[in-house]
Amino acid sequence: MPKKIRLGILGGGGDSLIGILHRVASQINDNYEIVGAVFNPDIKESIAFAKEIDVPTDRIYKDFDTLIEEEMKLPANKRIQVCSILTPNFLHFPMALKLIENGFHVICEKPMTTSLEEAKILQKAHEKAGTVFALTHTYTGYPMVRQMREMIKKGALGKIHKVDAVYYQGWINEIIHDKKKRSTVWRLDPKKAGISSCMGDIGTHAFNMIEYTTGLKIKSLLTDFNYLYKDNKMDVDGTVLIRMGDHVKGVIRSSQVATGEENGLGISIYGEKAAFKWEQENPNFLYMLSDSKPTQIYKPGHAYNSKLSLEGTKLPPGHPEGIFDSMANIYLGVAKAIRGKNYNDGEFPTMTDGVRGMNFVEATVESNKGGNVWVELEK
Amino acid sequence: MPKKIRLGILGGGGDSLIGILHRVASQINDNYEIVGAVFNPDIKESIAFAKEIDVPTDRIYKDFDTLIEEEMKLPANKRIQVCSILTPNFLHFPMALKLIENGFHVICEKPMTTSLEEAKILQKAHEKAGTVFALTHTYTGYPMVRQMREMIKKGALGKIHKVDAVYYQGWINEIIHDKKKRSTVWRLDPKKAGISSCMGDIGTHAFNMIEYTTGLKIKSLLTDFNYLYKDNKMDVDGTVLIRMGDHVKGVIRSSQVATGEENGLGISIYGEKAAFKWEQENPNFLYMLSDSKPTQIYKPGHAYNSKLSLEGTKLPPGHPEGIFDSMANIYLGVAKAIRGKNYNDGEFPTMTDGVRGMNFVEATVESNKGGNVWVELEK
Amino acid sequence: MPKKIRLGILGGGGDSLIGILHRVASQINDNYEIVGAVFNPDIKESIAFAKEIDVPTDRIYKDFDTLIEEEMKLPANKRIQVCSILTPNFLHFPMALKLIENGFHVICEKPMTTSLEEAKILQKAHEKAGTVFALTHTYTGYPMVRQMREMIKKGALGKIHKVDAVYYQGWINEIIHDKKKRSTVWRLDPKKAGISSCMGDIGTHAFNMIEYTTGLKIKSLLTDFNYLYKDNKMDVDGTVLIRMGDHVKGVIRSSQVATGEENGLGISIYGEKAAFKWEQENPNFLYMLSDSKPTQIYKPGHAYNSKLSLEGTKLPPGHPEGIFDSMANIYLGVAKAIRGKNYNDGEFPTMTDGVRGMNFVEATVESNKGGNVWVELEK
């Protein structure tokens, strides 16, 4: 095992929640060392934060362009190998593009870009560069999500007939019901947040969860968005009818005004032989249903699990691992890829997932605008 | 309290599941006595069954018309007061109509009729007769369903913004995947079962649950049905986007091919202040969610419950009552109505629910046929 | 199938909870008809109640002795066949004894008697009479309890090593913390309630559940009781260490001051191969655990269940049946026995269970009084 991978961080300073999630995840399996960063737009704050978390301050840069410039001057064996992009959404694309073009590997928060067009530009650059690119659909790192994927691949459900995914949250309620708040928060400002709030922020996770676990591609969709007040028409709720092939249908339910729901991502997959049900808030319990046999509860760490699932579990059964561990599993897969080791194609979401995700979000907006009509996704 | 109400039974003989459900429900609160019946089309079987359950055989009739004819000859104080219609769907309408026209009270299994047109004819007859008519949407009899209704009425959720109801079952799988079975079973034969399988049989319960608990009316819907094999195009799965007013939206999910699901009726109702979640398979646990307070679990029999809920609970908290008790609560409400006593308008589903239900089923079929377009429900 | 069994009721008038439980249970499977009763000590109230529930008043007797006297004058084919004893505890023994001696079958509420001595007298009389005697340990009627018993009998758990049963309730709290209430309620008065409150009332159910499901006999026990106030030393809480054979041990936990617990009866049984976990408040979910396989959830009504379990389920999977249905299953077994039909020895608790139960209660009291020492149960 070579030395730790040299990691750069863009964003994630101060009390950033996403910051601590990525930092901890990078450290859990002893694979990464933070060597450079632009934690904050303000270089002073950035340096102060570096000191707080005891990262050397000599490679804390004043801005992203300086980081690229200075790092490129370093010899390859000192240079940042991979950058995690944790900045506001609209910066994902330009940063990722420049990093890719300069030969850096990239770990990028979602949404990958603000449009499908950007996503495709990124995809082309990435194909050319041949570097590693990971999109942090964090929830695919859970051992039982991976277990679903592997069992479905091996035919445990038979032909899939129906998929039902949900992502319900309630936290935006306190903003949406306050006229002042809803008119000032960046998330509900289309200029800053992009074309969609609910679908872009959380619906896309549910979409990715379906494609990740089932291996099916969503071919077309029909969407109905909702908003609560006429003075702010950003979607805070939406339901998406989906079609994945002949007689394979489903639904994606997504809401930010589902009062009292905390982080209610879940999926149910119904096949000819059996079904899976899983919920993010109880991530270590995977239910397998059948019409004629007792429901089975799969849990992490047991020998009956797949290799992909077991690699994502550090302790014996009954020791709950959570979302930090899930993200850590994604970082683990990226580390393998950077080191050129064999890795399973389910170990981290890729550029392809990012392009699909943007295609999905744009299609839902188009369907809704068009009066709730069917829109095809690209193949 | 007068003597027991004289009850007639149409259908429900032999091993009929619905038969035992209604019989037990009628007996639970000591309000009814079965005095006459046509349990089976075959009079011999009908009489044998009467003996088996120890019902006097002198008023077991050879057919429905004879029952009416003979009962009408009896003095009012001997005559059947109320008839429970448990026959195959297409018989509900003619039987109910004739019963109503002859002054009998009626307890009718759902679907009330096979079309909205029939439903309206029935409604007119019923308005004229002024008798009691109950439609057995059994699940509205559960104490915690009633508790939702009462608390919502009192404003516990504030303005409702989103409703999500589901009814998933998997039992039809073994039929649908067998070419011979799916071509012979009456449920999947449009000539016998009517225009819809999944939506008519179970989706309508979810629809009714929404209107019962929230007090809101669904104004329009958009539906996508699914079937699995080209040789049988009856809907065995369908998702319905619903609108209940300005910015009040929701979804009804319904499937008979949700493998491993047993009787998965459930509802989530999200309001400005709080939310309710309830599932039929754990009927005694009602979850009330809020963004800022701990989730609360309401259970039956506690003094904190509403009168309507408490009247539907016979034992102290912690003694599970089930679906027989739920149906018994509906029979209890009907008994009060027949006896001219005050009763709450939530004690049993009425003719109005039946008309609404048929309107719903027809609208889903129309929406699906029309290419998944919005269809208005009648006001 | 012969005519309904002629049932007499002793006690259970007015708002009696146990009254409605037995009445409904007797009616659920169409096997019983109430023909005579002493519902209340006051004959007027008794008759009024009979009218209320529409039972003929001609065989409502002024007291128990009169009931025996008058019924014995009737020809055998008119006479009450079986009596349900729902009176206060101290009356169970004299009533049961006289009924048995006069050839009546008996369904008796628990505790069967107020002492082991009485229990043995009853047992002898019963052996002589050869009639049917059932003790209503209601919870053994649940389909999933029966399923445990049958699977254990067939070796599903292998050798059992450990048993853990619990019965926690909190309802006595409001009495115990009120000095006046706790000094006046009959349950906490040793003269009226007998030697034990908590162990006699609910601990005995947990004891019976262990012996019913495992087929093992508890050989010895060590008990520590608790009470909260010095002015009332009746046990309201107690823990019992139990031994069932070489290296087979366990614990019975029982409390009436377990605040917030409603009717928390449960059992966990750990064997060499697998384990069962079951809780009364979710009676339709039986968990089977193994060290190396996914946990399985058994539910009622599936073909994979045993005959004994399936006979106690009336509707398809997913239709919750509750405690009324559980008691009805016991009445169903008694009906089979009275009619001389084959019945499984697990269909209703018998005289043997009653004797064991009294032995258990007395042994816990003796152990506690003796300073928490081991006490042997009789073989």
Place this chain on the structure above:
Amino acid sequence: MPKKIRLGILGGGGDSLIGILHRVASQINDNYEIVGAVFNPDIKESIAFAKEIDVPTDRIYKDFDTLIEEEMKLPANKRIQVCSILTPNFLHFPMALKLIENGFHVICEKPMTTSLEEAKILQKAHEKAGTVFALTHTYTGYPMVRQMREMIKKGALGKIHKVDAVYYQGWINEIIHDKKKRSTVWRLDPKKAGISSCMGDIGTHAFNMIEYTTGLKIKSLLTDFNYLYKDNKMDVDGTVLIRMGDHVKGVIRSSQVATGEENGLGISIYGEKAAFKWEQENPNFLYMLSDSKPTQIYKPGHAYNSKLSLEGTKLPPGHPEGIFDSMANIYLGVAKAIRGKNYNDGEFPTMTDGVRGMNFVEATVESNKGGNVWVELEK
């Protein structure tokens, strides 16, 4: 915030589960840097492991004594500040003692020592040294465990009357049922594992959980151990009756042969006003029960939680944190203490907990050996 605390590690090399748990926990809040270690008894393996996890190899020592010797030569501002002891049980005491006597802070795995006598020696040395000492009862780091403690302290339950703690596991089954395995595994060899297996390994966690959450001290106990085979009499199961004051009683249930149980630590605490129920395998759900109000589910991250709970939660509600996060919270408290910052006395278990724990284990053995008699714990 000063630089990272210099951490030394004793044990925990290779695939050690406890190793990764401590390493990750030390990194989660950016407070520690591993600067020295004896990961393995074999220096080559130790160095190889250091390389694998990218720890500098210059301070990887051949053994513990060398570590002390060499580190003491370093200036105070380079020297290891705190050592984590992850070695086999019998080494905890000598290592901790020497570390304390040389002025190092200590984080020690449990059991703290192999006897109460050793524990007291350690305690004296620690009092003299005035350094920081933490015992890793990991489960006290969970936010909802801390929430219980804080709410109980503020009187949320009123006077506590009954406590029921459990720790059931099944993993030893595969060893115990194999004659060869059970005669060779160190855990079941009293010479290596000490006087107790089940009580020392897991029962002590349940004991600590009671004292941590309730603030009560267990005064006396009565224990019954169990073993399965005569050729190995180490306790693999045991039940402990406990007394915590006048009329305050409870039970600790502990088993390593509870087939299918994974890591089943849980606690129920019943007070005059309300009760708490919590289970380690669903650590983010805390149930608060009352006799008259709906059960409440407390979850981490909400503003309604106490400061101590909130400090142990990094992400918003609904993002499950697990056992690594729980241990990280303990490391966070230790970091505060080492840095001389204010910290709450519930932030990490201390020397006092270690002494209490050894007292508990010895008392259970004494009670069992003495024929299940009451044994007093020291005050």
